[in-house]
Amino acid sequence: xNKKCDVVRLHSDASFSAVTNRGxxxxxxxxxxxxxxxxxxxxxxxxxxxxxxxxxIANALYALYDLNxxxxxxxxxxxxxxxxxxxxxxxxxxxxxxxxxxxxxxxxNNRGLKKVxxxxxxAHTGDExxxxxxxxxxxxECKRWFKIVRQKYHEYSMKRYVLQGNRRKRKSQGQxxxxxx
Numbered sequence: 001x002n003k004k005c006d007v008v009r010l011h012s013d014a015s016f017s018a019v020t021n022r023g024x025x026x027x028x029x030x031x032x033x034x035x036x037x038x039x040x041x042x043x044x045x046x047x048x049x050x051x052x053x054x055x056x057i058a059n060a061l062y063a064l065y066d067l068n069x070x071x072x073x074x075x076x077x078x079x080x081x082x083x084x085x086x087x088x089x090x091x092x093x094x095x096x097x098x099x100x101x102x103x104x105x106x107x108x109n110n111r112g113l114k115k116v117x118x119x120x121x122x123a124h125t126g127d128e129x130x131x132x133x134x135x136x137x138x139x140x141e142c143k144r145w146f147k148i149v150r151q152k153y154h155e156y157s158m159k160r161y162v163l164q165g166n167r168r169k170r171k172s173q174g175q176x177x178x179x180x181x
Contacts, residue, residue: 013138023052
């Protein structure tokens with residue numbers, strides 16, 4: 001896609017589990033009414049919900065760079081205040097925010113990007129405005145992926161529990177090997 005447009009709208013949401021340190025994401029790029037969506041589970045672990053949200057935006061910016069779209073402005077819609085602060089340089093302490101800034105620099109140097117605007121979307125409002133509808137869609141998609149993550153984690157932890165339980169049971173019944181002298 002070699003396209004020129006004035007404004008690209010990026011909608012992003014992510015879910016995070018402190019138990020597993022895993023996150024899921026969904027982002028949508030709106031390029032002159034043409035929508036590109038991606039969602040899934042992060043391969044890397046994260047430390048917070050803000051970091052997963054920032055990682056989602058980084059993925060979307062990388063995809064935007066790969067699409068070879070020349071644009072003047074990127075408007076980022078997300079429901080996480082810390083992520084917006086990281087992108088706006090209010091504070092800067094996550095590796096994912098550094099990656100976001102690297103991709104923004106790449107877009108400025110190679111795709112004509114002049115301005116990045118972050119807009120805070122109030123989550124779970126059920127409103128019918130454009131930003132709320134897109135955020136609700138991303139949220140549902142993250143939750144759908146999160147069910148898959150929970151299932152995988154549950155299966156893994158149950159296997160671990162059963163293995164540990166069997167070992168304890170054998171030892172407690174005196175079935176483990178003892179060296180005879």
